[in-house]
Amino acid sequence: MSTPKVADQLVEVLLQYGVKRIYGVVGDSLNPLVDAIRRSDGQIEWVHVRNEEAGAFAAAAEAQVTGELAACAGSCGPGNTHLIQGLYDAQRSGAPVLAIASHIPSHQIGTGYFQETHPEKLFDEASGYCELVSQPEQMPRIARIAAQHAIGAGGVSVLVIPGDIADKPAAHPTDRTVPCIRPGTVTPDAQSVSELAGHINAAKTVAVFAGAGVRDAHQQVMRLAGTVHAPVGHTLRGKEWIQFDNPYDVGMVGLLGYGACYDALHEADLLLLLGTDFPYDAFLPQAKTIQIDKDATKLGRRTPLELAVHGDVAATLDAVQPLLEQKKDRRFLDSMLGKHERLLTKVVEAYTSNVDKHVPIHPEYAARLLDEFAADDAVFTVDTGMNNVWAARYLTPNGRRRVIGSFTHGTMANALPHAIGAAAADPSRQVISLSGDGGLSMLLGELVTVRQHDLPVKTIVFNNSSLGMVKLEMLVDGLPAYGTDHPPVDYTAIAHGVGIPAWRVEKPTEIASALRDALATKGPALVELITDPNALSIPSKVTLEQVKGFALAAGRTVLDGGVGTMLEMARSNLRNIPRP
Numbered sequence: 001m002s003t004p005k006v007a008d009q010l011v012e013v014l015l016q017y018g019v020k021r022i023y024g025v026v027g028d029s030l031n032p033l034v035d036a037i038r039r040s041d042g043q044i045e046w047v048h049v050r051n052e053e054a055g056a057f058a059a060a061a062e063a064q065v066t067g068e069l070a071a072c073a074g075s076c077g078p079g080n081t082h083l084i085q086g087l088y089d090a091q092r093s094g095a096p097v098l099a100i101a102s103h104i105p106s107h108q109i110g111t112g113y114f115q116e117t118h119p120e121k122l123f124d125e126a127s128g129y130c131e132l133v134s135q136p137e138q139m140p141r142i143a144r145i146a147a148q149h150a151i152g153a154g155g156v157s158v159l160v161i162p163g164d165i166a167d168k169p170a171a172h173p174t175d176r177t178v179p180c181i182r183p184g185t186v187t188p189d190a191q192s193v194s195e196l197a198g199h200i201n202a203a204k205t206v207a208v209f210a211g212a213g214v215r216d217a218h219q220q221v222m223r224l225a226g227t228v229h230a231p232v233g234h235t236l237r238g239k240e241w242i243q244f245d246n247p248y249d250v251g252m253v254g255l256l257g258y259g260a261c262y263d264a265l266h267e268a269d270l271l272l273l274l275g276t277d278f279p280y281d282a283f284l285p286q287a288k289t290i291q292i293d294k295d296a297t298k299l300g301r302r303t304p305l306e307l308a309v310h311g312d313v314a315a316t317l318d319a320v321q322p323l324l325e326q327k328k329d330r331r332f333l334d335s336m337l338g339k340h341e342r343l344l345t346k347v348v349e350a351y352t353s354n355v356d357k358h359v360p361i362h363p364e365y366a367a368r369l370l371d372e373f374a375a376d377d378a379v380f381t382v383d384t385g386m387n388n389v390w391a392a393r394y395l396t397p398n399g400r401r402r403v404i405g406s407f408t409h410g411t412m413a414n415a416l417p418h419a420i421g422a423a424a425a426d427p428s429r430q431v432i433s434l435s436g437d438g439g440l441s442m443l444l445g446e447l448v449t450v451r452q453h454d455l456p457v458k459t460i461v462f463n464n465s466s467l468g469m470v471k472l473e474m475l476v477d478g479l480p481a482y483g484t485d486h487p488p489v490d491y492t493a494i495a496h497g498v499g500i501p502a503w504r505v506e507k508p509t510e511i512a513s514a515l516r517d518a519l520a521t522k523g524p525a526l527v528e529l530i531t532d533p534n535a536l537s538i539p540s541k542v543t544l545e546q547v548k549g550f551a552l553a554a555g556r557t558v559l560d561g562g563v564g565t566m567l568e569m570a571r572s573n574l575r576n577i578p579r580p
Contacts, residue, residue: 004174006136007036007166010159011044012174013143014098017151018181019071021045021062021424022100023055025082027075029102029163047424047453049417050445052079056086056099057414058421061404063095065379065422068181069151073100076163077115080122085411087126087156092408094154098147099123103162106134119160127156134162136171144177151181186294188311188319195307196316197323199270199290205332206230207268209253209261209284212237213275213293217314218399221274222246224317229330230268231337233261235276236388237407240397248333250340253283256392260340268332270306275313278302279408292316356508360532363462366511367394367434370460373515375430376400381418383439384410385469386535387462391434413442416459420446423455430519431456437463437489444494450524451498458518459500459526461491464533471533485533495526502526 004012010033014022021044026034037046049055052074059070074083080101090097101119103109108116123130129149131142146157188196200206206228214221214234218241225232225248232248236256243249251259265271266285273291277298278284284303291299292309299308309316355362367390374380376398382391382405391403404422406414419433440461450457471484495502501521503514505528518525 003169005032005036005166006133006139006161006168006170007032008039009140009170009174010100010143010161010166011036011040013140013147013177014069014071015040015043016177017069017098017147017179019044019069019098021047022071022073023047023049023058023421023424024073024100025049025052025055025075025079027079027102029076029104030073030079030100032163032166033073033100033102033161047420047449049420049449051443052082053085053413054417054420054443054446054449056083056090056097057417058086058424059097059099060086060090060093060095061381061418061421062425063090063097063421064093064404065402065425069096069098069147070421070425071098071100074102076102076104076119077117080117080119084122084126086414086417087123087158089406089409089411089414091126091128091156093406095156096150096154097156098150099127099156099158101158101160102166103132103160105164106162107164109162119158123156123158123160127158128153129156130158130160132160133165136165136168139170140172140174144179148179151179152183154183185315186310186312188292188309188316192307192309192311193316193319194323196290196292196309197320199307200228200272200320201323201325203228203268203270204329205267205269206272206327207264207270207336208232208248208272208274209234209265209276209278210238210242210274211235211276211278212241214238214313215241215275217275217312217317218242218245220314220317220321222248223321224272224324227321227324228327229333230272231260231264231333231340233259233264235278235407236392236403236405238276239392239395240401240403244397244399248337250336251344252392254278254280256389257283258393259343260336263339264336267336273303274317358508358532359506360464360530361505361508361511363390363464363529363531363535364394365508366460366462366529366531367391369511370432370434370515371395373512373519374401374432375519378402378430378432379404379419379422380432380434381405381415381422382434383415383436384412385436385438385467386464386472387415387434387436387439388469390462412436413439415439416446416450416457417443419457419459420449420453420455423450423457424453427456431458432519433457433459435459435461436468437461437465437491438467440491441489447495447498447500447526451500454523456522457524458521459495459524460515460518461526461528462531463489463491463528464531464535465489466533468533468535490528491526492528495528500524500526502528504528504530506530
C-alpha cells in the first residue's frame with residue numbers, strides 16, 4: 001500500500017470533521033488535492049463552480065444551513081483572490097468555513113514567480129485563522145487546528161498549502177480525532193444577572209431589539225416580553241428567529257426597516273439589545289441601553305451601555321426571569337402595537353393590494369405571493385439591495401424557514417451562490433434564490449453550475465434593469481440617479497440556453513401560475529419578474545435631510561431635462577415618506 005500524501009491526509013481530516021464536499025475551480029496548484037478527492041471513493045465531493053467567489057459563498061450557506069464545517073478551495077494567485085469576497089462574507093456571518101488556498105511551489109515563494117501572491121497576508125482580514133503549511137511535518141495537526149478554530153470561533157480558517165507540499169508523502173499518521181463541534185453555553189455571572197433584574201424592574205417601560213443571537217431563545221424572549229410588556233423589534237438577521245409566533249412584534253429598524261420599531265426603541269425607558277451587533281448606530285438610542293451577548297467583544301461597541309452582560313441570550317434570560325417583577329401597565333406596549341399595525345397598513349399592504357393591473361409589476365406584490373407559495377421549511381437566499389427589503393417585509397418566518405444573505409458584508413451577487421450551497425447540503429429541501437438582475441448578472445455563470453449539478457434551486461429574478469438600492473441612496477443624498485440603469489436583459493432566454501426551465505412574467509396576473517409551476521418543477525427553475533424600477537423602499541423613519549434629498553434630486557433631474565419617470569418617482573416617494 002502506497003504512503004498517503006499530504007493531500008490525502010487533509011482529505012481524511014476533513015472527513016473526520018464531517019465535511020462532505022469542497023467547492024472550487026480546479027487548477028494546477030490544486031491538482032494534488034483534487035486527485036486525492038478523486039481517490040476518496042466518493043466520500044467527499046468536488047463541486048465545480050464557475051468562480052471561486054461563488055464557491056466560498058456556497059460553503060458559507062452550507063455551514064449556516066447545517067451548522068457544520070463546510071469547505072472551499074482556490075488555486076494559487078487569481079484563484080485565491082477570487083475566494084476572498086465570499087470568505088469575507090462567511091467570516092462576518094460567523095459561518096464555520098475552512099478554505100484551502102493553494103500556493104506556488106514552495107521553493108519559488110518570494111521570487112516574484114508566476115501568479116505569486118502572499119495568501120497568508122491576503123486572507124488575514126477575511127479569516128480568524130490563516131497559516132502556511134510549509135512542510136509535511138505540520139500535518140495533520142495544523143489541519144485540525146484550522147478546522148477547530150472555524151468551528152469554535154465561528155468563522156473562516158484558511159490553510160495555505162503549496163502544491164508541491166500537498167504532493168509530498170505524509171510525515172505522520174493521521175490517526176483518529178474527536179472534534180468538538182458543539183460549542184458550550186456561555187452562562188452569565190450572578191452579579192450581572194442581579195443587576196440586570198434591578199434595571200428591568202426599575203424601568204417603567206422596556207423595549208427589546210433582537211438579533212441573530214436570539215436563535216434558540218424564542219421562548220425566553222417571549223416570556224420576558226410578556227412579563228415586562230415589551231415591544232420586540234428585530235434586525236434582518238434576527239427576523240427568522242424571533243418574528244414568528246410573536247404577539248409583541250413591532251418590525252425592524254434601519255434602512256430596511258418598517259413598522260414601529262424605531263419609536264419603541266427610542267421611547268422606552270430601557271432598551272435591551274439581545275444577541276445583536278446592529279451596525280447602524282444612528283438608529284439606536286445613545287443611552288438607557290443594556291446589551292446581552294455571548295461574544296464579549298461586541299458589548300458596548302455600538303452605543304453606550306448602562307450594563308453589559310456576557311452570556312448566551314437564552315441562558316441569561318432563564319437566569320433573570322425568576323427575579324423579574326410582573327409589570328401591570330401595558331399602555332406603552334399597546335400604543336406601539338397600534339402604531340405598528342397602522343404603519344404596516346400604510347407602508348406594506350398598500351403596495352400589495354389592488355395591483356393586479358399595475359405594469360410593470362410591483363415587486364412587493366410578487367414577494368408576497370412568493371411567501372404564500374413557498375414551502376414551510378424553504379431556504380430563502382437573498383441578494384443585497386432591494387431584495388433585502390422585500391425579504392425583510394414580506395417573507396414570513398415560522399421557525400423552520402431560513403433566510404440567508406450577505407446581511408453584514410453587504411456584497412452583491414450572493415443569492416445564487418448561497419442557494420448552491422444550501423441545495424447541495426440538502427437537495428430535498430426547497431431552496432429559493434431571490435436574485436436582483438444586478439446581482440444575478442454579476443455571477444451569471446453560476447446558472448451553469450446549478451444545471452451541471454442538477455441542483456433544485458428556484459431562482460426568482462426581480463428584473464427592473466436598475467440598481468435600485470443605489471438609486472435610492474443617491475436620491476436621499478440629493479443626487480439624481482446616474483449609472484444605475486442599464487439595458488434590459490432577457491434572463492429567461494439565458495436560462496433556456498443553459499437548459500433550465502424558465503418563465504418570463506410581465507403581468508401581475510401571471511405571477512401566481514409561474515411561481516407555482518416553477519416551485520413544482522423537479523430540479524432547477526427560473527422565474528423572471530419584470531418589476532417596476534420606480535418601486536423604491538422608504539425606511540420607517542426618515543430625517544428631514546432625507547426628505548430634502550428626495551426633493552433636491554427631483555429638482556436637479558428636472559433641470560437636467562429628465563422630467564419623465566424621475567419626477568413621477570420622486571413625487572410618489574415623497575407622498576409615501578412618513579413625516580419625521
